[in-house]
Amino acid sequence: MLIAQNLQQYYGGSHILRDVSLRVQPGRITVLLGRNGVGKTTLLKSLMGLVPVKSGEVRLQGQDITRAKPFERARAGIGYVPQGREIFGRLTVAENLALGLATRPAGTPIPPELFELFPVLQQMLQRRGGDLSGGQQQQLAIARALAAGPRLLILDEPTEGIQPNIIQDIGRVIRRLAERGLAANGGQPMAVLLCEQYYDFAEELADDYLVLERGAVISAGSRSEMVSRGVRQLVSI
Numbered sequence: 001m002l003i004a005q006n007l008q009q010y011y012g013g014s015h016i017l018r019d020v021s022l023r024v025q026p027g028r029i030t031v032l033l034g035r036n037g038v039g040k041t042t043l044l045k046s047l048m049g050l051v052p053v054k055s056g057e058v059r060l061q062g063q064d065i066t067r068a069k070p071f072e073r074a075r076a077g078i079g080y081v082p083q084g085r086e087i088f089g090r091l092t093v094a095e096n097l098a099l100g101l102a103t104r105p106a107g108t109p110i111p112p113e114l115f116e117l118f119p120v121l122q123q124m125l126q127r128r129g130g131d132l133s134g135g136q137q138q139q140l141a142i143a144r145a146l147a148a149g150p151r152l153l154i155l156d157e158p159t160e161g162i163q164p165n166i167i168q169d170i171g172r173v174i175r176r177l178a179e180r181g182l183a184a185n186g187g188q189p190m191a192v193l194l195c196e197q198y199y200d201f202a203e204e205l206a207d208d209y210l211v212l213e214r215g216a217v218i219s220a221g222s223r224s225e226m227v228s229r230g231v232r233q234l235v236s237i
């Protein structure tokens, strides 16, 4: 689905991503782990085209998207849930969801399935985004990213500042998306790339993992290897 190879990225003179390669596959959840400031958000932004890579290659379903703009990547099938949610506080829930449809033809309705995944949003359609709780805003941010029917979903720390019962709900939705995708996409398994600080949540959901340290991948593999390779210790502070 998504293959990134040998990515190098700099902010000014600082070398932030060092030769990062990864692969995210349909039906699988790949978790991206690492301590604060190691470059996780920069990697996700690079995959979404929000920051340019200096060198390396990104392919989505075989298509070279290394230099594609973010909206072109969205149109090609990537949904992105940014760190901190970035909900528009003065717009309603319905308007925030409609923004997720910006890459679709005018008049495309909000897929009703989103309200099956996140029933609370249906009750709050006319409320302003800024009036929602943190957990509700996170659900809205995920629903907005799903509105256009992505094949790959990228999430940057969706559990940050959220209460445990909503974290569990979000985990169930992510697993369901990996297994069955969206009905609007024919129920095709979705590929998921999840950046996560909360180790237990990450290990529970992971099919595959990678750990970044100072911009480089220092460990990668499948979930069954996470314990034997001491991944928890690699990311603990």
Ligand SMILES: Nc1ncnc2c1ncn2[C@@H]1O[C@H](COP(=O)(O)OP(=O)(O)OP(=O)(O)O)[C@@H](O)[C@H]1O
Residues within 6 Å of the ligand: 011, 016, 034, 035, 036, 037, 038, 039, 040, 041, 042, 043, 083
């Ligand atoms: N716009 C920017 N300009 C310059 N340096 C930046 C910029 N954004 C991030 N950095 C630096 O790049 C490094 C990687 O940051 P990044 O946000 O990708 O890390 P992270 O692993 O996602 O951290 P966190 O878990 O705190 O979100 C850090 O040293 C950070 O200070």
